[in-house]
Amino acid sequence: MDVAVDNVTYNGFDDMLVKNELPSEKSPFCSYLERINEPGDIKNLSFRELALLADEIREFILDTVSRTGGHLASNLGAVELTLALHYVFDSPRDAIIWDVGHQCYTHKLITGRRERFATLRQKGGLSGFPRPEESPHDIVETGHASTSISSGLGLLVGREILDIKGHVIAVIGDGALTGGLALEALNHAGHLKKNLIIILNDNDMSISPNVGAISYYISRLSTSSSYQGVRDRIDSLIKSIPHYGDSALKLVERFKAAVKSVVYEENLFSHLGFEYVGPVDGHDIERLVSNFLRVKELSKPVVVHVKTQKGKGYHHSESNPTSYHGVGPFSIETGSSGSSSASPSFTSAFSASLIKYAEVDNKITAITAAMETGTGLSSFKERFPDRFFDVGIAEQHALTFASGLARAGLKPVVAIYATFLQRALDQLIHDIALPGLPVVLAVDRAGLVPGDGDTHQGIYDLAMLRAVPSLSVLMPSTSCEMNMMLGWALSADSPVVIRYPKDTCLSEDGAFISPLEKGRGIFVRKTGSADRLIIGYGGHIRECIKAAELAEKQGIKCDVYSLRFLKPLDIDYLSAVCKPYKKIIIAEDIAASGGVGSLIKSELADTTDAVITLRAVSDEFPQHATREELLASYGLDAKSLVKLI
Template sequence: MDSKQLSILCGEIRQQIIQTVSKNGGHLASNLGAVELTVALHKVFQIPEDAIVWDVGHQCYTHKILTGRFSRFHSLRKTGGISGFPRHDESSCDAFLAGHASTSLSAACGLAKAKTLTGDPHTVIAVVGDGALTGGMIYEALNNAGRSGSRLIMILNDNNMSISKSVGALARYLAMKRTSAGYLQLKDRVEDTLLKIPFVGQGIRDTIVSSKSTLRQVLYHSNLFEDFGFDYLGPVDGHNISGLIQVLTRAKELEKPVVVHINTIKGKGYLPAEKNPARYHGVSAFDYKQGIQAEEGTTFSSVFGQTLVDLARKDPKICAITAAMETGTGLAPFAKEFGSQDRFFDVGIAEEHAVTFACGLAAGGMRPVVAVYSTFLQRAYDQLLHDGAIEPQHVVLAVDRAGFIGSDGATHQGLFDAAFLSQVPGITIYSPATYNQLVYSFKQAMYEAEGLAAVRYPRGQEDTLSITLSGDWTHCSKDSSVLLITYGRQAVETIKAVESLAQEGKPVDLLVLNQICPIPQECIQLARKYPKILFIEEGILQGGIGEHFLCMLSEAPYYGRMQVQGVKQPFLPQMTLAEAQKLCGLDAASIVKRVIELFF
């Protein structure tokens, strides 16, 4: 296909993405911005022999359409359908799994070195958004990869000018010249000739390089990647097919580490997304003809955000930190009100830095709150242990998206945080099931807990419960010999199960924990009275809160029968909350069945 035909293809793909994402939900703006790039990559390279590694992976929809999954694209992010992220077990054209940021270049570096060691002449391409350059792992990979000699290309997809703008027409002219084969060949020939001049050749060469670097730094700020050992091509228009094909072909011919810098427009081709790319980054289903009409109602995230604002108005020591998730974590109101007071910090995609930065703030007398998704908090575990726990620092973690995550699938499940956080010495963890419990928990975490504290809560809205939950724990007794114990959102299905069992003439008692670490001793003593206990949790079974409870109970001691129902296979693919609950035996009907099998 020629460039004109490829441009038509891009338009058709863009419409398919808009229509599908508007029905299924997903990542819209980033995918619309990467259409031409992806088409050009597939034009120049032989996939899967040449491997593409996508950073984060949320911008891979065009790639999926072009690699034999067009007929299934309607199933995007649906149960049993194709994932919204690269999955090697879904297609060999997905070279490496992705879901978190700043990992692509490390994986690509390894893949490229493996090709070198096995005599494979093909190229590995890492597609990296400029936002990923706020994550330190990228620089670790740049430091390792630049002088590796591997056939490795890093595409820098610059879609919001996070990197310094080039200056004027001369910078554009130099960028154009630097992408040409003639420029690079001339550069190599001049350098070789200078080095052959006896005595003075090396000095002349070094002087020219120094002068050129100074000029380039002033005009374009492009020396960073070359300092790491990469050749640098760009920037080029990321929506110009012929230009992309030209620069990618040149990068392929170099057969060594190269950075190709492209400029793209997030939301390209869909005006509402171009005007407001942040709003169209990750979307639920909507009418694409009308655009997204209304903001989401009250959620756990928004209640957290407002609670923090209310507390911060009275307490000037409170400050908030996010790792590039201001809107998603509910911190936008806090940023608006307190950003000018230098009490709000968006540190970029840098969870490790966010936690240690917060520990430093705490050591300096502030009250820092780190708002982070459960899946991304995994990246900062060493910082929690080393910087936050050994010499305890009072940092509060607002752990959003805890539990089943829905259509984002395996890479984003929030099923590990309760288990791994509970291993941190001295930490206090709350897992509220309602908005009122959430507000209570944050006040406790801010002003009653010592050292590290975490409040974990799910995505979305609260459910209406038939009982009132309050304090650190709630006990509902019907004088049964059977006790069900749970916490967090799982209280919803467990309460339904309790009601169903009562209707069947099989009454059971209920204990709902809000403080899940350390487990209150009163709850252990209360549970000892029951000969039959089932602990139910929306989290990983091994090392989870249920196992902690069982261990403490056995030391009490306890001579009854206790079982734990949790998630045995936490890497769940995309599915709805209800489907995940049923699959793991955590829906009301499954709980009823389990209780009857065990105790009646």
């Protein structure tokens, strides 16, 4: 039997595909998904049945995520791709690495976790990302982008050294391919010439629409006609020519290369030493299977370019995949979450303040690393398109690019998640802080972060920020403070970091509108006769205030002081503030070993007789839960703090 693959006819798959020649019809009383408990179960299904299974999986994911929240559009787009991979390869013997891991829901469903899927992203439930602790089919925990090719290549080489059989498949999105780490790994993989299989899941998106030359290049490959047929016909022709000695063989190989260069267009991947297959329709299971069977037999690195539609099967996410990338619970019928808050989020407060300052200062520019929507820069982009820059998933470049803008005399603001700032520490130190350039870092999702689990916690950045000379670090509690701090940062002649959580701003009152004094904070609650004090900062000051209010109901007076500045810290002033108190509690939703609390505790030890207690995140990786649950887990919620009081 001949099998047509992307206008190409290949031979030799008769035994593997014969059972799919007569697809069976689905019984109206039969659920294919309920019959799948491990990847091997799908190998007995026909292509027609696999297509019906894909429909069921989309409905199942949509129903679950509408109740739990999660990554929707990316998973709806990767259903057929996942089924085809598990149909051809044998997980976990064949290692499948997902990049970014938020496209792994179908993988979880067919690897024995269907019955627990309702616990997705809930405390104690399934993670929204691959997690080796959950299943041997989750090879690598991939919460950050662009890592799969590097880790996959290392895994493949390691297995070869240890003589462990099996393929290694890296499934990487076109957005993740813009990351420098992915390009570095491509370069090395092409050099080593190992049979690494890279599946390029191309949906023209990361979270926001992709930007840059790499994105354009991949799009150009997608729209060009497939050259695989011509290439293979040439290969077949060359193989039919008898070889008469080394000289003839070299001549044949030169002829082969020459003809190929004339007939088809070389591309980045082939220049790096990869076989290139595609583009392939990522929603045609039969075509995907046929291509995967072919590349499975190769003994060289290969890139399979798969075109998918992000959000496929749900009209709201198809029309607006960015909004349905990561969602909370929502109505399937309307697509609306139905939730709102009277208080603005810190992200929206930052967005509004940045636009306000940019209206009167044309030197202000904004930079994001593929997180335009998440960081609140969409409105800035619409208002000032010439001053907005999305650099792709390239945090290192974002910071060094910002340093260049600052050298030119502009005022760059880099909006970045705390967990992704970790990837650009050297650029922060070497390119921004060392020369003392006036770059503003707006660090979103700082502190304990709900939903995404251990790979997305913003509790580590402060440890590295505090150690960097010439750097100021501030943290607002309200939208008014956000506005003041951003204005202060934009007028500074040195780098400034403004950290804020994924949370709503506190309500404004007289204390929070007090002017900024460098290195100093403010009392946000002061009774005049309390002998207990809570020191906190940022959005978490809400829990500190609640704890003091609960304590007062029990007859215990307690004041609350908000630091505002985490660096520099006016220790002499803070010592004077703390002098009247007999008991001081320092509370911060940050890693205990890297927070500001340990500094304060050591500095105050010689200036006060008060008992000082530090409450922060213990030395472990926080798991997925709501922000409220995470705070309670580490004794940082109001009920826990009042016990310390």
